Amino acid sequence: MTALAKPRYQQLKDLIIGRISNGDLRPRDRVPSENELVESMNVSRMTANRALRELTDEGYVDRIAGRGTFVSDFRARSHVLEVQNIADEITRRGHAHTCEVVRQSRQHARGEIARALDVEQGTDVFHLLLVHFENSSPVQVEDRYVVADFAPGCIEQDFRTVTPSAYLTAISPLQEAEQVVRATLPNAAVRQQLQMADGEPSLVVIRRTWSHGRPVTFARLHHPGSRYELTGHYAPPGTPKSTTANVVELETIER
Amino acid sequence: MTALAKPRYQQLKDLIIGRISNGDLRPRDRVPSENELVESMNVSRMTANRALRELTDEGYVDRIAGRGTFVSDFRARSHVLEVQNIADEITRRGHAHTCEVVRQSRQHARGEIARALDVEQGTDVFHLLLVHFENSSPVQVEDRYVVADFAPGCIEQDFRTVTPSAYLTAISPLQEAEQVVRATLPNAAVRQQLQMADGEPSLVVIRRTWSHGRPVTFARLHHPGSRYELTGHYAPPGTPKSTTANVVELETIER
């Protein structure tokens, strides 16, 4: 049972992705040029070119002819992140985003939370309960649990200025996400926090996010059904990036 | 103002995508091999290889070492389609799918419908109103409009056996989609068709789909909030296809 050798261009890709993941290479940092890889890695330039070109297609790096290759901003790199940050979506449409922290505590994971995060019952997690406002109108209740090991500084972070998703992606790239969307009738607490009418449905997004192969956060995002919707745009791969987002863009849009 | 020439590998890709789009090459058909492209198109084999390899990454074709290159099945080719067909999702989880045709008529597009399909007021469209059942329980009301030019046979198709999305994708690949998800209280007609309790919210998916750059269909899909949810899984690009769906998989899941 010999370990089957990966192709060399894949080894190069893995190497560079590894340096990005472990923080050795940070967003906007310069990645070794093709000729540097030729010398240091003992490959031909075409092989180095293929590795860097595929990393470009996959959103890990950006290349500028004449300048070099640079690690992408996290924002541009992963559609997983596109899907996350309500603060950016609000400011993008020119509105003011504010956030109220209702709860920020350390707990022991039990039941559903422990299962969702794939940790032992009783493992330390942080519990965040935030209300996001768009122009002083509440638009999202964020009920989030974070594995304590992953983000030890979570308990002292001021989430009024930096959203949890921005904070978490700064710690380590979020690499995989699972999302469930439901239409429900909210309980009294959520209804009051979102200033919803009696009987008004809410759109709930339940999201688990992985980093380095392990779930690190689990969130329930409640939105008022009368004021919010989720929009997505799907373009086939190969569509020029300038025209559309690479893969999928999901955002909450006022209507 | 000289037209700037595209790279040759891109010309090859466009050529093959064109032959797939116009029906010259159909799913499972054999695509010219690299060496055939070398001879007929006067390019080097590496250039042909790049074109076919990128078409593989983009899901247009599948390649098998030793056999050749073949046009992908529509199902595997586009995540846009992954997102469409409720019948497949139901049968995939081992349940029985049936469909009741409430309305199947030709109309003149007015107001919202004409705007959504980007056609003149009064243009001919087909209107379909279907109820989809999972094991005799109604799970989706499909209220769909189709541009008549695009699918002239729409009026006589039996949609109890072939869903509209399957029928439409067989006519021409659906290349782009826009989707909006809302939580609403359904009107009486929908509530009755989905056998929903009073005050129960519904999850509504509103979807427009493009083919060859033009909107061809517009659908409102109503689901009972108590019985249905939308799930999505997001994996970073570059993840092996065997592990996860290429890009995004959205499906309705019973709970």
Added chain:
DNA sequence: CCCATTAAGTTGTATATACAGCTTGGGCCA
């Protein structure tokens, strides 16, 4: 008739080479 071998065709990868176009910075000249 059956099976093994072989040959041809295909994809997958890797290398060496070449030229075009872009960006930056340094040096030169007026």
Added chain:
DNA sequence: TGGCCCAAGCTGTATATACAACTTAATGGG
């Protein structure tokens, strides 16, 4: 000083070549 030009380095593309691995069909021997 100010502006221009050029060289160096980078990416983007294209070609020719080579070898490995896989698939299929033909071939031939038992």
